[in-house]
Amino acid sequence: MNTLLSRLKTPEGRLAVIAVLVFVLMASLSPERFLSAANLTSMAFQFPEFAILALAVTVTMLTGGIDLSVVGVSNMSAVVAALILANVAGPELAGSGAVMWLLLSMVVAIAIGAAAGLFNGALVAFIGMPPILATLGSGLIFTGIAVAITGGSAVMGFPTAAAWLGNGKVFSVPVPLILFAVLALAVAFIVRRTAFGLKLVMFGANPLAARFAAVDVNRLLLKVYMLSGALAAISGLLVMSRANSAKADYGSSYLLLSILIAVLGGVNPYGGYGKVVGVVLAVLSMQFLSSGLNMLQVSNFARELIWGVLLIFVMLVNSQQVAALFARRRMS
C-alpha cells in the first residue's frame, strides 16, 4: 500500500491516474459508443503515428535537446517511399513482388530518416548549434525537399499491399498498434538496459559531467538524432499507408502534439529524466480524450484548446514551485 502511494507521487503515477480517469469519464459519458469494439479498434489505428513521433521527440529530450524536424523527416521519407511504390512498383503490382517493393521502400525511408537524423546530430555535435535552431532549420529544409521533389502535390497510386502497414490486422490486432508496442519496448530497452541509454540520460542530466566521465558526447548525439530520425520515418510510413498517399505537408499539427505528449509523459524538457511508460500513458490519455470528445461532437478546435490546457495543467502539477507551495501549506 505504501509503495502504491509513493508511486502516485511520481509523474508517471499521476499520469496513470489521469489516463484511468479520462477513460472512465469518457466511458460513463457515452458507454455504448466509447466502449464499442469499433471505437476501440479505430483508436488503436489512430494513435500510433503520432505516438511514434512522440517517442522520437522523447529520445532527443532525454539529452536536453529537442527535435523540431520530426514532421519534416517523416514527410520527406514518406514521399520518397511513396515515389518508389507509385512509380517503380506501380499500382497494379501484386503478390510477392509488391511485398518486396514495400519492404524495399520501407528500408529506404528509414535509411533516409536516419540520414536526416545524422545531419541533425552533426549540427548539434560538431557545429555546436542549439538543438532548437538546428532542427528548426533542418526541418524547413526536409519539408522543402519534400515539396521540391513532389512539386507540392500528393503522391498516390500504390500497390494494394502498401495499405497493410497502416490498415491491416494480425490476429485481429491492428498492425500500427503492434508496431508502436514493439518500438516503445525497443526504446524503453535502449534507454533502461543499455550502456548507450545510461550515457544518454547521464548526458541529459549533466553534459559537463558526462564529458568528464569520458562519454563520447559527439557519437552519442549523432546516435540519438539518428534514432529520432528513423522513428520519425516509421511514423511517416504509417501515415502514408493510412492515407494511401504522401504529401509534403501531412501531419503538420503532429509536431505540437508529439512534444506535448512527451512533456505530458513526464519527460523533463531540460533532459536527464523520462520514462517510456510515461509517454505511453500520455498517448493513451490524449487518445481517450480526443476520441471521447469526438463522440460528444466537440469540434477539433476545442480539442486543441483542451490539449493545451492539459499540457499546462500537467506542467504546473509537476513543477517544483507548486510542489513547494503545497509543502509549505502542510507545514504551517
Added chain:
Amino acid sequence: MKLNLARNEVLVALVILAFCALAAASDPRFLSIPTLTDLLRNGIILGIFSVGAMLVLVSGGIDVSFTAIAAFAMYTTTTFLLEHAPGLPWPVIFAISMVLGALLGCINGVLIAVFRLPTLIVTLGTLSVFRGFLLTFVGSNMISALPPEMRNFSRLMMFRGTNADGSFFSLPWAFAALVIVVVLTWFILHRTMLGRSIFAVGGSVESARRIGIKVTRTQFFVYVYVGALAGLAGIIHASLSRLANPFDLVGLELSVIAAVVLGGARLTGGYGTLTGTLLGVALIVLVQNSLIVIGVPSTFQSITIGILILVGTGLPAWQAKRQAARSA
C-alpha cells in the same frame, strides 16, 4: 574599418546586398521604388513580431504563442466592435487589440515568470489554448465587412506614386507603427533600467537576482509587452488585408524566429540587437517575395530559409566552439 564576419549583422547585410545585386542583374526593374515599397509593406507585420520575439530571446526565453495572441486579439476586437461599437476611431480599436494582447501575454508571464516553467513548452501550450479558445468560442468565420475606421486606416498612405507603366505604388502609414515600435523598444532596451534588467536576466538569472534585479517582474514585463505588440501586429494585419481571418497568422512564428536568430539574437539569452533583427526581417521578406527574381523556383522557398537559418546560426556557433576549444 575591419569587417567582422563573425557578427550576424554584417553577414546578413552582405547576403542581402548579394541577393539584390543578383536580382538586379537578372531583372533591372528590381531596383525600383515599387519593389522597395512592396518589401517594406510586407515587412510591417513580420517586423513588429520580430522585435517582440527578439526581446523574449534577449531575456533568455523563447515565445511561439505570439501569432496566436495576434489572431486572438485581432479577431476578438473585430467581432466585439462589429456587435457593440462599429464607429470607434482606429486609435481606440488598436488600443483595445493591444490591451487584449497584453492580457494574453500576462498568462504567459505568470506561467513563465512566477511558476518558472520552460518557455518553449509553455508557449507551445498557450499557442494551442489561445487558438483553440478563439476558434471554439469566439468564432471561425472570416469577416470581410470590417469596421469602417479600420478600412479608413488602411487607406492612409505616407506617399503614393505612379510607375512609368501606369501601375500604382504606395506605402501605408501602418509602416510608421513598425518605426514607432522599433524606437520605443530601442528606448526601453538601451535607455531604461528595465532594459538593462532584461539583458541581465537573459545573461544569467542567478547573477541578475544577486545584484538585486527583480527577475520575476522583468520577465513578466517582457511577455506582456510581446503580447501587446502581437495585438498591434494582428489588428494592423487585419486592417491592411481588409479581412479578419481567425486562421491567419498562426504558422508565421517560425519565419519570425528565423528572422530574429538570423539577426544574431542568441537563444541562450542576453544578446540581441534591433539592427540585426531588422536585417533578418529584410532578408526573410526578400526570400519570401523575390526568390523567383533570381531564378529560384518558389517551391525552394522553405529550403532557402532553412539553409539561411543553419548557416546564419551555425557559423557563429561553430566559431564559438572553436574558440572555446582553443582556450581550453
